[in-house]
Amino acid sequence: MPATRIIKISAENPDVQKIKEASEVLCSGGLVAFPTETVYGLGADALNTEAVQKIFKAKGRPSDNPLIVHIASLENIHQFAASVSEKGLQLAKRFWPGPLTLVFRKKENVPYEVTAGLETVALRIPDHSVTLELLRQFGGGIAGPSANVSGKPSPTSAEHVYNDLNGRIDLIIDAGPAKIGVESTVLDVTVDPPIVLRIGGLSREDIEKEISKVNLTDRSELLRRSPGTRHRHYATKAQVVLIPLADIKKFEECIKQYKEQRKKIGAITYSAILGSVDVPKFHVFLDSSIEHIARNLFGAMRELDRQNLDVILIESVEEKGLGAAVMDRLRKAAAHVG
Ligand code: TXA
Ligand code: MG
Numbered sequence: 001m002p003a004t005r006i007i008k009i010s011a012e013n014p015d016v017q018k019i020k021e022a023s024e025v026l027c028s029g030g031l032v033a034f035p036t037e038t039v040y041g042l043g044a045d046a047l048n049t050e051a052v053q054k055i056f057k058a059k060g061r062p063s064d065n066p067l068i069v070h071i072a073s074l075e076n077i078h079q080f081a082a083s084v085s086e087k088g089l090q091l092a093k094r095f096w097p098g099p100l101t102l103v104f105r106k107k108e109n110v111p112y113e114v115t116a117g118l119e120t121v122a123l124r125i126p127d128h129s130v131t132l133e134l135l136r137q138f139g140g141g142i143a144g145p146s147a148n149v150s151g152k153p154s155p156t157s158a159e160h161v162y163n164d165l166n167g168r169i170d171l172i173i174d175a176g177p178a179k180i181g182v183e184s185t186v187l188d189v190t191v192d193p194p195i196v197l198r199i200g201g202l203s204r205e206d207i208e209k210e211i212s213k214v215n216l217t218d219r220s221e222l223l224r225r226s227p228g229t230r231h232r233h234y235a236t237k238a239q240v241v242l243i244p245l246a247d248i249k250k251f252e253e254c255i256k257q258y259k260e261q262r263k264k265i266g267a268i269t270y271s272a273i274l275g276s277v278d279v280p281k282f283h284v285f286l287d288s289s290i291e292h293i294a295r296n297l298f299g300a301m302r303e304l305d306r307q308n309l310d311v312i313l314i315e316s317v318e319e320k321g322l323g324a325a326v327m328d329r330l331r332k333a334a335a336h337v338g
Contacts, residue, residue, distance in 0.1 A: 004166045006158060011035070011175045014130045016137075023137040025170050026051075031058060033147040033161045034134060035175035036126035038099050038183050038201045039154035039298070040161050041070065041144030042169065046080070052113045052143050058168040061150045065228025066116035067143040068101050068184070069123050072135035080121050080141055082107045087211050088189035094210050097127035099180055099201025103188040103225075114143050116227065124184055130175045146183060147172075151232045153298035153333070156181050160302060181295035182325045187214065188225055197226040199328050201294075203321045234333040236301050238266065238309040242334050245316045246271040254313055255279060263310035268300045270315055282307050290322045297326060301333065 009018050022032050029051040032043045042059065044051035046069045056063055069080055074092060077084055081104035084092075088102050106121035115121050123141075126132070135142060146154035149164045158174030165172075185200035185207070193213045196204060207214055222229055243251045251267075251274050258265050259280075266282035269275060270293055275285050284300040286293050304312050314330055317323045 002167075004162065004169050004172055006162065006172045006174050008174045009130050011129050014133050016133065019130065019133050019137055022134055022171055022173055026134075026138050026142065029054075030170035031055060031168075032134075033158070033165065033169060033172040034128075034131045034142070034144065035158075035173055035178065036070075036128045036131055037179045038126070039156055039178050039181070040147040040158065041068075041126075041131075041142075042147035042161075042165070043070070043142040043144040045138075046114055046141035046143035047109065047111065049111045049113055052111055055143065055145065056113070058165055059145065059148070059150045061145060062228065062231055063113070064116050065145075065231060066118055066122065066226075067114050067145050068186075069110075069114060069121060069141040069143050070126055070131070070135060071123055071141050072125065072132060074125075076141065077104070077123060080107055080110055080123055081105060085189050085192065087192060087194060091187070091189065091194075091207065091210060092125075095202060095207075096125040097132065098125070099127070099184040100124065100207075101184045101186045103186065103190060103197065105190055118227075120188070120190060120225075122186060128175070130173060134173075151235050153234045153236070153301045153329075154183055156295070156298050160299070163302075177295070177299075179295065181297060181299075182322070182329060185325070186226070195221075195225065197222060198229070200325045201322070204324065205321060234298075234301070234329050236305040236312060236333065238305060238312045240301075240312050240314055240330070240333040242330055243269075243274075243313050243315050245318060246273055248273050248277065251277055251313065251315075258311050264308070265311050265313065266304040266307060266309040267313040268297070268304070268315065269313075270317070274315055279313075282309060290317060290326065293317060294322050294326055297329065
């Protein structure tokens with residue numbers, strides 16, 4: 001495939017003509033990376049089996065990991081979902097467009113590849129002016145995982161997508177950095193109470209304000225309902241080591257230990273107290289608001305990983321609200337060794 005084209009489209013004032021180009025690529029079975037409020041997605045026509053297969057190939061994605069179908073409006077649910085529970089509809093009405101993916105029983109016309117053979121389909125209306133217009137012009141569902149090479153941190157800018165997928169996809173829409181920076185929350189609403197399959201941009205607290213209770217799963221139930229979660233995620237080449245929040249003693253101990261082992265160390269921290277520690281040049285210091293951390297974390301991990309480090313020390317965050325999603329990503333990143 002020739003080099004991937006990039007078109008810049010302003011999120012404030014989307015150019016309808018440019019979006020038409022992207023829609024045409026989708027109509028002819030091509031791959032388009034699109035912006036969302038969470039992370040960039042890699043899109044194909046959800047009802048075109050061959051196009052969907054190209055997504056798996058471009059990302060190197062394991063075939064047992066199903067894709068989210070992005071839709072333009074509530075009415076489109078019924079093109080893909082066979083049945084919609086009351087709570088599912090209530091949440092869709094309350095939080096769409098937004099960082100919530102809802103898992104419903106699927107309709108028969110949804111290709112096997114999209115759902116990885118499951119009986120369910122994941123749907124979401126993303127909150128991004130450009131992609132909403134793209135969805136309207138395209139007129140169908142856009143199957144789209146995050147637009148990264150499988151296993152890497154999700155892309156929060158068009159540049160991240162380009163670095164991972166140049167030459168493997170047709171087009172990237174560059175609409176600037178993603179607002180939220182972590183992926184959507186995935187909620188299975190085929191059961192009552194609904195089950196959180198992935199905590200993300202919408203917090204459990206916010207969901208529970210709307211419908212009284214949601215459940216978390218144990219690992220075996222999670223693997224049955226969402227088999228793709230078994231695979232490596234958010235892995236950097238460097239080993240990620242988590243440091244407790246504002247724990248300067250632990251931070252300094254780790255730096256000393258890895259220095260003695262002659263490791264090349266980097267760090268991502270937020271607390272003022274850790275900002276004062278002398279880390280060998282590769283230190284990304286983020287503002288301590290959880291929104292800022294979520295928005296910049298994957299970018300910081302990618303930036304440090306380009307320095308060919310051995311270890312990246314990352315400070316933990318408080319596990320509430322958006323912090324739960326951040327800690328989930330950090331734990332998964334730290335589970336990867338080497
Ligand atoms: O914010 C997001 O969700 C981004 C943007 C592009 O929308 N997309 C994204 O897609 O993160 P992906 O493929 O990287 O993650 C989708 C998650 C995976 O954990 C997948 O296993 C799960 O959703 N999933 C998709 N379809 C499912 C289904 N039918 N049942 C259970 N889990 C499903
Ligand atoms: Mg992903």
